Amino acid sequence: MLDATPTTLVERKALRVNPAKTCQPIGAMYSALGIHGCLPHSHGSQGCCSYHRSHLTRHFREPIMAATSSFTEGTAVFGGGANLRQALKTIYQLYDPPVVAITTTCLSETIGDDIPTIIREATESGVIPDGKTVIHANTPSYVGCHITGWSNMTASMVKYLSERSGESRNQVNLIPGYVEPSDTRELKQMLATWGIDAVTFPDTSDVVDTPQTGHFQMYPQGGTTVEALKTTGDSLATIALGPEASTQAAIALEAKCQVPHHILDLPIGVAATDRLVQTLMEVTGTQPTDEIVNARGRLVDVMTDMQSYLYEKRVAIAGDPDQVVPLVEMLVTCGAKPVYVITGAESKYFRDRTQAILGETVPEAVIRDNEDLFYLHQLMKQEPVDLLISNVYGKYIARAEDVPFVRYGWPILDRVGHSYFPTLGYGGSLHLLCTIINTLLDRKDRDDADETFELVL
Numbered sequence: 001m002l003d004a005t006p007t008t009l010v011e012r013k014a015l016r017v018n019p020a021k022t023c024q025p026i027g028a029m030y031s032a033l034g035i036h037g038c039l040p041h042s043h044g045s046q047g048c049c050s051y052h053r054s055h056l057t058r059h060f061r062e063p064i065m066a067a068t069s070s071f072t073e074g075t076a077v078f079g080g081g082a083n084l085r086q087a088l089k090t091i092y093q094l095y096d097p098p099v100v101a102i103t104t105t106c107l108s109e110t111i112g113d114d115i116p117t118i119i120r121e122a123t124e125s126g127v128i129p130d131g132k133t134v135i136h137a138n139t140p141s142y143v144g145c146h147i148t149g150w151s152n153m154t155a156s157m158v159k160y161l162s163e164r165s166g167e168s169r170n171q172v173n174l175i176p177g178y179v180e181p182s183d184t185r186e187l188k189q190m191l192a193t194w195g196i197d198a199v200t201f202p203d204t205s206d207v208v209d210t211p212q213t214g215h216f217q218m219y220p221q222g223g224t225t226v227e228a229l230k231t232t233g234d235s236l237a238t239i240a241l242g243p244e245a246s247t248q249a250a251i252a253l254e255a256k257c258q259v260p261h262h263i264l265d266l267p268i269g270v271a272a273t274d275r276l277v278q279t280l281m282e283v284t285g286t287q288p289t290d291e292i293v294n295a296r297g298r299l300v301d302v303m304t305d306m307q308s309y310l311y312e313k314r315v316a317i318a319g320d321p322d323q324v325v326p327l328v329e330m331l332v333t334c335g336a337k338p339v340y341v342i343t344g345a346e347s348k349y350f351r352d353r354t355q356a357i358l359g360e361t362v363p364e365a366v367i368r369d370n371e372d373l374f375y376l377h378q379l380m381k382q383e384p385v386d387l388l389i390s391n392v393y394g395k396y397i398a399r400a401e402d403v404p405f406v407r408y409g410w411p412i413l414d415r416v417g418h419s420y421f422p423t424l425g426y427g428g429s430l431h432l433l434c435t436i437i438n439t440l441l442d443r444k445d446r447d448d449a450d451e452t453f454e455l456v457l
């Protein structure tokens with residue numbers, strides 16, 4: 001299908017082919033779903049909202065609810081204020097959500113709709129009933145990507161809701177980053193077994209991975225409550241995981257409520273998870289449980305047992321910066337060689353950290369941010385790799401080049417399990433590592449000649 005991709009690299013400034021990112025409001029909508037009882041609202045045309053909802057629905061295989069201001073040609077001329085007021089009236093008449101989180105789109109940003117003013121007027125005129133919460137994030141999609149949108153909405157939770165009462169609480173704030181609901185659940189469970197009280201936000205577990213009960217629930221049981229979000233200003237510290245997705249909210253919280261923050265890589269692999277554990281030890285003054293220490297030991301054991309299958313393997317990786325950086329670190333720790341590493345986002349963090357990890361171990365590595373999958377494919381055509389790791393869009397490249405393929409990141413539209421099995425923490429990293437190694441072993445079984453085809457590997 002992509003067999004005709006040329007090997008000649010041509011510098012492109014104004015064209016993306018097979019982009020490795022998607023638009024801001026999708027990330028913002030996903031973040032908003034992590035507030036309990038929240039109905040995301042897309043301030044733009046129906047087409048944008050349909051796209052955002054369907055992309056989330058296809059990834060999570062769950063119905064994603066969201067409302068839209070339903071722009072028309074007239075709105076583009078006269079502004080979207082009237083549409084948003086009418087939308088809020090309808091939303092409260094029909095769906096009565098405790099929280100509405102408004103995201104803007106390219107069009108409403110270009111028009112320049114002043115959302116805070118519209119929200120204030122709607123509150124004063126009673127369109128927004130007493131006791132209801134409405135927040136918003138500006139998410140113009142001609143800049144940034146889904147990670148920027150997530151970051152903007154998460155920061156808006158702080159700006160609108162965090163409070164400082166003057167009495168501190170023995171709890172930490174945990175911002176898990178743009179991750180699967182299973183990852184957030186894994187992190188919460190780790191803190192719970194450790195005995196650390198935490199406000200985790202946004203928390204999409206039990207929202208986009210709800211059990212089948214036979215009854216439709218407009219507002220699932222999961223999500224961080226507004227009450228809990230308000231207390232984040234009284235916490236001991238904020239642990240922000242994934243610098244691109246979580247830094248903005250952590251800094252906003254420190255600026256607003258003087259809660260000190262710690263920004264860490266997503267805990268993928270032993271080293272990154274160790275850094276999270278170490279930070280939690282310092283912040284809380286407590287030690288991790290045996291359960292956590294044993295989970296670490298199991299991960300190290302599998303890394304040691306199976307290292308020979310990863311050693312010197314050339315790997316191409318594409319994905320979001322927060323996931324890719326610690327994944328590269330984990331692979332290098334296991335002896336693999338990430339030779340092509342790209343992200344669709346613009347990210348200094350990605351460039352600097354990946355370079356620091358690969359500078360000595362894989363000096364020939366090509367590291368590029370703000371890049372597309374077409375470019376990655378061209379690199380792979382020039383000098384092949386043993387493994388490709390990317391979101392679902394990499395499957396065309398893997399097929400064209402006949403390369404083993406691990407789906408990882410956002411979005412995955414053709415497989416199940418990604419939202420149910422974590423890839424963070426010691427346990428999640430073990431799951432991810434096993435997926436990678438087993439993919440290589442499957443390929444070895446496929447390629448081995450009869451005389452080297454082994455039962456025990």
Ligand code: SF4
Nearest residue numbers: 023048051105106141
């Ligand atoms: S118009 Fe903008 S906000 Fe709407 S779907 Fe396209 S990129 Fe996203």
